[in-house]
Amino acid sequence: NAGVTQTPKFQVLKTGQSMTLQCAQDMNHNSMYWYRQDPGMGLRLIYYSASEGTTDKGEVPNGYNVSRLNKREFSLRLESAAPSQTSVYFCASSETSGLNEQFFGPGTRLTVL
Amino acid sequence: QKEVEQNSGPLSVPEGAIASLNCTYSDRVSQSFFWYRQYSGKSPELIMSIYSNGDKEDGRFTAQLNKASQYVSLLIRDSQPSDSATYLCAVNSGYSTLTFGKGTMLLVSP
Numbered sequence: 001n002a003g004v005t006q007t008p009k010f011q012v013l014k015t016g017q018s019m020t021l022q023c024a025q026d027m028n029h030n031s032m033y034w035y036r037q038d039p040g041m042g043l044r045l046i047y048y049s050a051s052e053g054t055t056d057k058g059e060v061p062n063g064y065n066v067s068r069l070n071k072r073e074f075s076l077r078l079e080s081a082a083p084s085q086t087s088v089y090f091c092a093s094s095e096t097s098g099l100n101e102q103f104f105g106p107g108t109r110l111t112v113l
Numbered sequence: 114q115k116e117v118e119q120n121s122g123p124l125s126v127p128e129g130a131i132a133s134l135n136c137t138y139s140d141r142v143s144q145s146f147f148w149y150r151q152y153s154g155k156s157p158e159l160i161m162s163i164y165s166n167g168d169k170e171d172g173r174f175t176a177q178l179n180k181a182s183q184y185v186s187l188l189i190r191d192s193q194p195s196d197s198a199t200y201l202c203a204v205n206s207g208y209s210t211l212t213f214g215k216g217t218m219l220l221v222s223p
Contacts, residue, residue: 031209042215043157043201050209058210090156101147102203102211104156 002026004105006091012111013081021076021108023091031094032074033102034058034066036087043090049074081112115140117204119214127222132189134217136202139183146178146185149201151216157201161187192221 004025013019025032033048035058045058047066055066063085065077074093078085088109092102116139126132134148145164149157163169163176163185175188185204189196199216 033210040215043213045210048210056209101159101162103159104149107156 004091004093004103006089006105006108008108009106010109012113013078014113015082017081018077018079019081019110020078021089021091021110022073023075023105024073025091025093025103025105026072027093027095027103028071029093029095029103030071031096031100032068033092033094034064034074034076035090035092036060036085037090037107038087046076046089081110083112086110086112115143115204115212117202117212117214119200119202119217121215122218123220124217125220125222126192128192128194130192130221132192132196132219132221134187134189134200134202134219136185136187136204136214137183138185138202138204138212140204140212141183143180143183143204145205146176147203147205147211148174148176148185148187149203149213151199151201153198189219192219194221194223197221 007022034046035043049055049068052071091105094100094102118137148161151157161176163178169176173190177186201216202214203211
């Protein structure tokens with residue numbers, strides 16, 4: 001039981017390049033989330049998927065897109081990376097949206113030059 | 114705009130002391146409350162959940178909730194150097210998401 005896994009762990013991009021961050025969970029959770037964490041800013045929600053087949057914007061969605069590929073997988077895509085997207089990205093999952101606890105993956109450290 | 118406020122710290126306590134971490138929230142309809150521990154360079158780890166007014170104990174950790182005062186706290190008894198981390202308070206307001214505070218850094222000195 002691996003919990004929540006994320007790939008890659010580290011990535012360096014040049015401005016304008018695109019990439020997809022992958023997230024998968026094996027806990028049979030319905031809800032999945034993407035956060036970014038920056039010094040002094042705390043965790044900020046980018047997008048979430050309350051259930052398979054649905055996605056919704058969070059606090060900071062601009063410059064990102066997401067795909068809920070199936071119940072297990074939720075990907076985050078940067079179409080044209082900008083230096084402002086340099087951050088640590090965390091994926092999380094919970095049994096249901098709302099009251100249930102969220103469990104986090106190990107994170108992806110992204111640098112955009 | 115839902116807000117969760119925490120003192121950024123650092124909160125410094127000696128080994129063996131009680132560490133008290135506090136959190137206030139703005140949304141009166143909040144229904145569930147969580148404490149996460151985050152070591153430097155690692156991801157947040159859930160350590161406590163609390164849903165009802167009062168205290169909830171789990172080992173050396175006690176979460177306290179006072180909905181009337183919109184206040185939630187985490188007590189760590191017999192603090193150890195391994196407890197040194199940033200503690201994040203998170204609040205759910207009945208919607209699909211959590212609102213996180215920016216965290217309090219705890220330093221436990223031997």
